[in-house]
Amino acid sequence: MTSAEKDPKFENLLVYLRQSRGFDFTGYKRSTLIRRVFKRMQSLNIENFEEYQDYLEVYPEEFNHLFNTILINVTAFFRDSSAWEEIAEQILPNLINNKKASEQIRIWSAGCASGEEAYTLAMLMAQILGAEEFRQRVKIYATDVDEDALNQARQAVYSEKDVQSIPDELRHKYFEFVGNRHVFRQDLRRSVIFGRHDLLQDAPISRLDLLVSRNTLMYFNSETQGRILARFHFALNENAYLFLGKAEMLLMHSNLFTPLDLKNRIFTKVSTVSLRDRLLVMANPADDESSNRLARNVRLRDMGFDTTPIAQIVIDTNGTLVMVNEQARILFALFPKDLARPFQDLELSYRPVELRSLIERAYTERRPVILTNVERYISNTEIQYLDVQITPLQETDNSLLGVSISFHDVSRYIKLQDALKRSQQELETTNEELQSTNEELETTNEELQSTNEELETTNEELQSTNEELETMNEELQSTNEELQTINSELNQRTTELNHTNISLISILRSLQTGIVVIDSSFNISIWNYMVEDLWGLRTDEVIGKSIFSLDIGLPVEQLRSPIRESLSGRKQFQETILDATNRRGRQIKCYLAITPLFGAEMQGAVLMMVDVEKVSSMISTQDIEKRQQQE
Structure with a gap:
């Protein structure tokens, strides 16, 4: 946006x-x-x-x-184990070797969430130095903006599930098992200092040998990332290390950090180039070595453009196609002879999307124009989705040189999004479907991780897309945990409701009396088997229908006034005898008792009905008729 x-x-x-x-x-x-x-x-x-x-x-x-x-607090011990293996086997030993024997080692875990990665660093450092030297030399500063997460981290108490990713040797050595919970060793815990810190507003911790900030930068926009990375650069000592998350590659900040292990997102600080060094480079522009270096750099730039995995073309201000990389040639069937042709003569200028007007818009607004999910029909059945970015190219004096147009194939992501939507719907059904969805999400995570490794040299827009996908992945992980909790609660409530329903059905079956329950709108909600036998209508034929719409041998219209009085609360109990015809066509006298049904408010009424002849020993017809006459 x-x-x-x-x-x-x-x-x-x-x-x-x-x-x-x-x-x-x-x-x-x-x-x-x-x-x-x-x-x-x-x-x-x-x-x-x-x-x-x-x-x-x-x-x-x-x-x-x-x-x-x-503030999505998704973290774990030894998260991305291959990266932590590199930290344990190469980075930390080099860091220690570069320090004097008694010199302090300072580490900062920025965006530490509930503390797992800070304690991971503590275990690895203690394993290398030994517990005694670790306590004397190492300080690990762990910060976050979320006070609740920090309070949890300070307690250093974790569940069995939380510590599953810790190797058994380290878990037994550095955690104590107390009351079904795992507690980090208190003597080492004192070297890990937790505190609230805002990466944008608070001054950075300085003189650091290692800064760990994993999957934190990806939540910020490009401008804010630049400000935070400048602070990280200031905070680190010379020859210090920066360890980032798997979606964070710093392609646009090579002036601050250089990759040491790009696959595992480990970087080193770039020393600031002095003014004297820059002047020395400018002093001999005609030097052969400088010329050769410049030629190699130009060739390297051209090869980098041609081999970038994103299809890209460049058009000058005269509307002439001047550059096409390999991916664009393959994607749009362009050939070397198309170079220097007017762009408007190419099919690409209007298909899959009208680009000429968008180029003019980019020139006018002097900013990139971005289109997402552009459909390109490869065949009658296959559709390719592209993200298109038209970026104006400006000289240092702000004059326009042309535009660069990149075409990013996002078909895979569209399909993944569709799969995730379907997974979300399946999560609301059964436990079995939930398990299936979790497996699909794990597969998706592996595919996304593989995709990120393949796109290590992409431009800034693709970097933003990768970070967005990683963010959504953590949200889904958080949502899965919430849904599991809700699902357990719903199962418990369903069990209780089933027990209640079974009890209610048993009670209704045990009554040798017809029972009808209606709501405040006269619609039937309960119709027991005795009423079925009396009037010949099954339960599924009457549920949800108004009692006054029934065509049975009972004169229901005569009940309208008594039912209204019961629903209004004016009368708590009414009884009457009506002449009726049962389902067998026999004339009967039907005894009816009407009582209101109360909850937090009036919910309806209960009608009890029975053939008087069957309960003559319980009910005196004459007594009821006398009471009706008195009323």
Whole structure:
């Protein structure tokens, strides 16, 4: 969502949160942020941002629920085990070797959530140094903006499920089993310091040897990421390390950090280039070595453009096609002879989408124009979905050079989204379907992880897409845990309701009297088997119908007034005898008793009816008729 497309009402809500509670979410990605806020609003049946802001003003306790929804605390011990193996086997030993024997080692876990990764670092460092040296030399600072998560982290208490990913040797060595819970060793716990810290507003912790911030940057927009990374750069010592999450690659910030192990997202700090060094480079522009280096750099740039996995073309301001990479040639069947041709003469200019008007719009607005989910028909049955970005290319004096157009194939993501929607629907059915959906999500996670590894050299827009997918994945994991809890509660309530229904059916069957229950609108909700035998209508034929619409041998119209009096509460008990014809065509006298049915409010009435001849020993017809005459 660009700045021009921001919802003013949502932006007002963010300003209110910052002014009233000090939480600044304006640097977060709008798509993720709006999705999380909407989730909380739906739970309250609130439809727009203005109403939700009014709700926050009236109910201040809602802030905590909102922040817990926005701040997704999805973490684990040794999360992404291959990356932690590299940290344990290479990074931490190198870090220790580069320090003097008595020199302090400072580590920062930024966005620590409930503390699992901070304690993972503590275990690995203690394993290398030994417990005694660890306590003397190591300080691990673990920070987050979520106070509830920090309180949980400070307790250092975890469930059996939480510690399953810890190797048995480390779990037995560094955790104590107390009351069905696993507690981290207190003597080592003192070296892990937890505190609230806002990456945007608070000063960074300095003089660090290792900074771990995993799957935290991906929630912020590109501008905010740049500000945070500049602070990370300041916080780290020379030759220090930065360890990020699997969706965070820093492709646009190579001036601050250089990848040491891009697959595992481990980076080193780039030393600041001095002004003297830059002047020395500029002093001999005609030097042969410099010329050769420049030529290699140009060739390297061209090869990098040609081999990028995203289809991309470049058009100059005269409307001439000047560059086409390999993916674009394959995707749109372009050939070297098409270079230098007018773009408007190519089929690509108007299919799968009209690009000429969008190019003019990019020139006019001087900003990228983005189209998502553009449909391209490959065959009669197969559709390809593309994200198209038209980016104006400007010289340093802001004059236009042309445009770059990239085509990102998102068909796979569209299919994944459809699969996830179907999985969400299946989660609401049965436990068996829930298990199947979890397996599908695990497969999806593996596919997304594989996709991220394949797209390590993509542009900034693809980087943003990868981060968005990782965010949705963590939301789904959080939602799965919530649904499992809700499902257990629903199973328990269903069992209780079944017991209640069985008891009610047993009671109704044990009564040798016809029982009819109607609601306040005269519609039948209970019709027991004695009534079926009396009037010849089955339960499924009358449920939900008005009692006055029944065509039976009972003169139901004569009951309208007594039933209304019962529903209004004017009479608590009424009884009468009516002449009727039963289902066998025999004339009978039917005894009826009417009583109101109360709950929190009037819910309906209960009609008890029976053939007088069958219960003559219990009911005196003459007594009832006398009472009717007296009334």
